[in-house]
Amino acid sequence: MAVLADGSIVLLKGKKREFLVEVSEGELHTDLGIIQLKELREMGHGDSVTTHLGHDFVIQKPRTIDFFRHCKRVGAPMIPKDIGIIIAYTGLNKEDEVLDAGTGSGILAIYLGSIASKVITYERNAEFAKIARKNICATGLKNVEVRYGDILSEAPQLKEKFDVITLDMMDASQMIPFIKNMLKPGGFVVTYSPFFEQSKDIREAMGKEFSEVRTLECMERDINFAKGRTRPSTRAIGHTGFITIARL
Ligand SMILES: C[S@@+](CC[C@H](N)C(=O)[O-])C[C@H]1O[C@@H](n2cnc3c(N)ncnc32)[C@H](O)[C@@H]1O
Incomplete structure (x- = not known):
């Protein structure tokens, strides 16, 4: 060995x-x-x-789940139940080029990078960008690039096109007008928002430009096993964020 x-x-x-x-x-x-x-x-x-x-x-x-559990966290990292939905419904694969914002601790970017060919992730907080770079470096991933900057001001100049765009940031609705020029044909945009109001703003901003638009949430509940008393746990991971998925 x-x-x-x-x-x-x-x-x-x-x-x-x-x-x-x-x-x-x-x-x-x-x-x-x-x-x-x-x-x-x-x-x-x-x-x-x-x-x-x-x-x-x-x-x-x-493995990626170990970095999720142990790497340094800032803000509110996305959790596996929600990351799973994003990966499954976009059909993320090894040929995909992904844009992600904001980076936060880099948890979502690490999961995306462990599958996709390339991930570019934007973070406007310098300290968070530094922590995310450190977290990503620890995973050994070489295909995840953290860019320090505000995606809302960078987006109009970006020349790159992406298969999947993930937005886990407060003002995601303001990014929607740029998305059409940044996605490859058939590509997906995914937003993640804790509140109904944000999701509603995102849906309104999408208008009729996108297809296959849906907003959903995922709940996670363990099953407790005991002789003659096997049942769902009383506690569950209920609401974390609403995921809106749309396609060009
Ligand atoms: C909820 S955290 C993202 C967590 C991340 N998805 C993860 O799994 O670790 C939101 C992040 O978006 C960043 N952010 C908010 N607006 C931004 C913008 N316009 N451009 C770049 N980053 C932004 C915030 O600084 C914050 O770190």
Whole structure:
């Protein structure tokens, strides 16, 4: 098995805790003891590392969901139930070029980049753009470019055309007039808005220019399994945002 390269990011999965760490000279201090991260240099995925208090952690290659759980967050990252809808209904694939705004922590951009050929994502907050770049760099994705800027002022000059455009930003309705010139024929635009009013503004801005327009939301509820008492959990992830999908 190949040993881990210095600087690579791995998931350390224990029975009660898990950590996303960089293979480096440092130490990881946890409530279950200290792990010498340099020990990982001799190891590979599937091996175990032990804290000085004797707790084992299995080394795993992180997947996108692990970055969602552990990377630094700013604002309100999109959550997997909503990202899944976007990927499924746009039919996102490895040939697609995607425009995304705003970047926030880069969570949606990371998911999109793990499937599409290229993702350009705009963020108008310099600090958020920096954090998103760091998060994206940790994933190892080379096809996601974070551009610092306001998409509303950049959009009229943009020469690139996209298969899919995702807008998770307050004033998404103001982007709609630019979308027709930015989408490739048959491409999709998707907006994500927490409020009815924003979704209504987006639908009004779309007018009759787009086809297959729909606004939906997705709820996620676990099923609890217990002998003779198997039923849906009382708690659910209910409202997060309304997703409007439209096509040229
Ligand atoms: C809800 S967060 C996006 C979360 C992101 N989709 C994720 O999954 O991490 C909205 C972001 O849009 C940015 N934003 C709002 N309006 C923008 C604009 N006109 N141009 C670029 N970024 C914008 C905000 O600064 C904020 O970081």
